Amino acid sequence: MKKEKILAEHPYNINKTNVVSNGKTYEIWITFVMKNGKRSQIKRKTKEAIEEYLIEFYTAEEQNKIVTFKDCYNEWTGFKKQIVSDNTIYRYNTDYNRFFKDTEFENMNIVIINEKDIILYLSNIVKEKKLYHRAFKTLCGYIKEIFEYAESNRIININPYIYVKPKLKLINKLCIVDVYKNSDERTISNNDIEILLDKFQSDYASKPEYITPYAVEFAILTGCRVGEISALRWQDIENGIITIRSSEKSHRTKGKPITHTIEGTKTGKERKIPVTSAMADLLARVEKAENNIGSKSEFVFSDKGGRIISANISNCIRKKCLQVGISQKSIHACRRTVNSTLRCLGMSPTVAASLMGHTEEVNENCYTYDISVLDTKKNMLEKTNTLLLNAK
Structure with a gap:
């Protein structure tokens, strides 16, 4: 421990005072230290002497300290x-x-x-x-x-x-064997997507103020992360391109309420998603619904309470799965489904990683480049949306 640090961290003041002994007045310096859980007074004739004592005391204490x-x-x-x-x-x-x-x-x-x-x-x-x-x-x-x-x-x-x-x-060998979910459990089948979309349409008609299902529908079409969907702004959609540049982050601190902020994407990079006809139709319906209830804001998915947070979007898909009687799915299952469909249609791993915002081991340490044009990505997404929306 450095001497300066020891003295700076000493919790008690070092004070000069006068004492009288045998009719004479003496100047002394006093402070305190903790010994065996009790405060003990330390006296020395000079400030230098008391500082020297403190350095020796705390150095010895540090050396004898047990670090668990x-x-x-x-x-x-x-x-x-x-x-x-x-x-x-x-x-x-x-x-x-x-x-x-x-x-x-x-x-x-x-x-x-x-x-x-x-x-x-x-x-x-x-x-x-x-x-x-x-x-x-x-x-x-x-x-x-x-x-x-x-x-x-x-x-x-x-x-x-x-x-x-x-x-x-x-x-x-003492551990319990992990149970891994199969592809059916980790993705959403076309049949289940059709059932969910039918439920959403019913909700749109009966509960026009309920905007959250639109966000789930957006996840089914784009495969975006839930935080990216919550943070999406209307200004991020321009000239037929969705630019993913933000994501909601939830901050958990023990004993405090969860807070939500809008920050950069998970990878720290922007990415572009071409708007398919199905996406354009969805966005038009969202805008109309929000205008009708007076909730439209800078964020694409907003209700009367403001921006719809990630947790509410995640809860929505789970709740809807329960309501229609299918196995519970997550927003991340939507993401896996879009990615898997793109790959099955022949999209290369590099292009899929670029579109989904994956790192693919930082695309082979940033030396493999995505040179495809957005038209190619849009064509693949159009086919993916068609496959996912037409189960029959």
């Missing part, structure tokens, strides 16, 4: 807060509570945790929590990151996790 796994996790998340979103930190803390809170492991001195301690902890938590393979992989990721952080910051000399990695396969 929990302490190191808190340091790690403090560092991560500078480079990741609030939502990511929220997920870290939720996972920490699930995996580590109230365990002996979190209170262990990280300096003395060894390979055996980690293996025993992992084995016990997998059996106790009945973890799936994916959850176990996430858990190992946290332990790996925290021990790497501790090693790089000289909290520990040797990272014990490197000796654990070769033995993870044995613990992995």
